[in-house]
Amino acid sequence: MPRILLAEDDDSLRGFLARALERAGYEVVSCADGEEAQAVLDQDWDLLLTDIVMPGVDGIELARQAAARHPGLRIMFITGFAAVALAAGDQAPPGSKVLSKPIHLREIVSEVERMVAA
Template sequence: MVRILLAEDDDSMRAYLARALEKSGYEVVAVATGTQAVPHIESDRFDLLLTDIVMPEMDGIELAQHTANVAPQTRIMFITGFAAVTLKAGKAVPQAKVLSKPFHLRDLVLEVERMFGSETLTGLS
């Protein structure tokens, strides 16, 4: 099973995304900040870090760079509502995917499935 670490500071968005990914068959650990994500990255294995870029304490770019150093096998996908930070993220972590808000949950699930070669679409329409 693909394991996802979700870092999103908006409580309702975090719950919404986690529920959608779990419904699609992924195991999700959800945290509110980058600093909360760090101990998980350092002590556990995740296939994907799904992180908002703009967060308090530690932004998603810093978190992604830390993840790339500590757990280089973990793939990275940014979610953001700010076009300007998309360019910054692409330069800082060029191997990462970027999904711009607003997006449909189906788009998120499709991107995750593409990353892991899954051919199964479940639950979201």
């Protein structure tokens, strides 16, 4: 079963995402922020799904650390800030995908399926 590390500071969105991905057949470990996700980065992951704007360690820094520890790790960002999404394209590890909120859960699940299958 593919493993997803989810870092999202919005409690309700994190819960919705985790449930949708679990129903789609993924094992999901949910973290409330980048610092919590850092604590489990050394485990084996198929995908990092992270918000970009979070207190403390943001999603870009989390992704850089994850990519350094796991070359080839698939990384997907979600953000509600269009300007952040545009800037993230320049700062994110190669091969990362950025999705802008609001986004339908089905669309996120479809994008995750594409990235994990790649």
